Amino acid sequence: MKKALLSAIGFLSFLTIEAQEQTPIQQDLRRHNLEITYGGPALCYFGEGESYNKKYSLSGLYEDQEYATGAIVIGVQYNYLLKKWLSVGVDVSWGLVQAEISPGYAFRQSAWDEGTTLYQNIISVMPSVRARWLHTRITPSWGFFSMYSKASAGAYLSVGNYKSTQVKPAWETVFLGWTLGSETIYAFEEVGYGTCYLVRLGLGFNF
């Protein structure tokens, strides 16, 4: 599994470097783009046995030690255009998972202060491949609308006072992403599933 992941990361990184040598395919598409992203939740933590429904039972409230309260992820992504429909890039993101000591548990055990905030930072690096399957002008003279899908794979570092420090594989699949804007600046939104987010939005800059 690790070998496969490392091979994938290596291959995607190679593509990114190799792509620098190429020339742009289409006049209306810039070669580089940089995106600032905001999304969540960081599913790598919510997927580890955190049960939403247990909050609504007394045993969940008074026996469980803690519960996660939020997990936002912000990041920066660089993409390089290989072909009109294909980009490769690197996605670097930082996520913050917050958790609180379960109020009933803290009260019953007199162990920790109720409401004590626990946190975990998640820093991920994921090379990515993006396939654009629609790219059209909004008006004859201005603006573009694009739709794409994307796959990323890499690793994340988890560090904080919530759980022990560790490095784990990270991956993300974007089923549907869309961008709307001009040649130089655009807004985008992505819906996907993976380690780091379900929904992500942000601003992108072409140059």
Place this chain on the structure above:
Amino acid sequence: MKKIIFAFLFAVVFVSCDPHYGKDYFSPTYVSTPLKEYMLCISNDIVTESLKELESALKMDKEGTMAKYFYQTNESTLAADGSVWTVKREGTLKDATIAKVAGEQAWTIVFDGEYAFRGNKFDTQFTLKAAAVDPSAVDHRDWNVEIVGNRTEDDGYTCTFNHIDAPINYRAVHESESSWNAFGFLEMKVDKNGTQVDALIMELRGGVGSASIVRY
């Protein structure tokens, strides 16, 4: 442009890192969100479902056509003293009884069965008295609610809940046929294997989720 981007990033990180972000330290006996959400299942789900059922029964009684299909009606109008209707239709309050309170524009709803809080079904009993604030109002109206009940869950946990002294005032949201804003106090005590482990009071302040909760 770069400055704007960095300022935006900094603002997002700053807000996210604030440990007090989104919290409401209104009291030294502050109780955080999950217990509040649990108690809101009583004040919102149980009471609101009961009021919806009551208003539905009163409407059908007034229109005089459909009631027999949804309620066991003991052949009496729900407006008459002594009338007791039983909910026949499938739903959260199946088999609950609705009884007219003699001499008042009020009804008592009694439920004994499994009731789900966000999918968690446990044995629940409650008696709820709903008195019309304005007896002349029709269909969707304001109610004064008195509720006493208990719930038996797994791992030896039980809770009792009740209004405190004055009834809880449920004011109809007339844009919605099934919404009320609640004002008043609700008490809940939690036991494990017969020993009390917690006691809480919630102040309801109107809209959905607008409430404070303290431990005493």
